[in-house]
Amino acid sequence: MADLLSYIPEYKDSETARSSVQSLLNLWEASLSQHPYMFYMGTDFRKLKAPSCWYDIVSVAGVLSKYPFVHTDSRFLEMIDLIKRKQDENGFFTPESIYTKLAGWDFSQKKTASPYLTYLCIRIFERLNTEPV
Numbered sequence: 001m002a003d004l005l006s007y008i009p010e011y012k013d014s015e016t017a018r019s020s021v022q023s024l025l026n027l028w029e030a031s032l033s034q035h036p037y038m039f040y041m042g043t044d045f046r047k048l049k050a051p052s053c054w055y056d057i058v059s060v061a062g063v064l065s066k067y068p069f070v071h072t073d074s075r076f077l078e079m080i081d082l083i084k085r086k087q088d089e090n091g092f093f094t095p096e097s098i099y100t101k102l103a104g105w106d107f108s109q110k111k112t113a114s115p116y117l118t119y120l121c122i123r124i125f126e127r128l129n130t131e132p133v
Contacts, residue, residue: 006066021067024060025075047096048086050107050117056097057083058120065127080128083121092118 002020005011027034031041045056052059061079070076087093092113099108107114 003063003066006063012067017067018069021064021070024064025070025073028060028079029075044097046082048083048093048117048121049095049097049099050114050120051102052120054099058117058124061124062120065124071128080124083124087121088113091122093121 002017002024005014005017005020011017027036028041031045035041041057045060047056048058049056050058052062057079061076061083064070064076064079083093086096090113092115094113095107095110095117098110102108105116106112107117
């Protein structure tokens with residue numbers, strides 16, 4: 001929901017959008033004790049993976065990064081820090097989890113850096129530097 005609302009100008013700053021974003025941040029904050037339905041933010045959630053269409057840290061941070069009012073939130077910054085710590089010395093990211101049905105793509109292996117996963121992560125970081133808070 002938060003991702004969809006981020007694309008609609010008249011809804012991006014709505015109470016519904018803010019509530020959706022706050023729900024994601026609250027789940028992250030209480031990730032060790034709360035896991036409604038199957039949406040647990042455990043160790044698998046924290047693994048870098050692509051494409052960015054699943055419930056994982058890259059996807060959620062990507063959605064949250066579209067909302068400038070989140071850019072200074074400590075919970076969001078904790079997610080960003082976790083992602084940044086996984087960047088290699090050349091600035092790339094290597095998948096930590098894969099979807100075998102997507103075999104053949106650069107993000108469907110865990111041995112070498114993935115240009116696409118790196119793109120997804122860098123895009124998040126760029127939103128933090130270019131959008132006004």
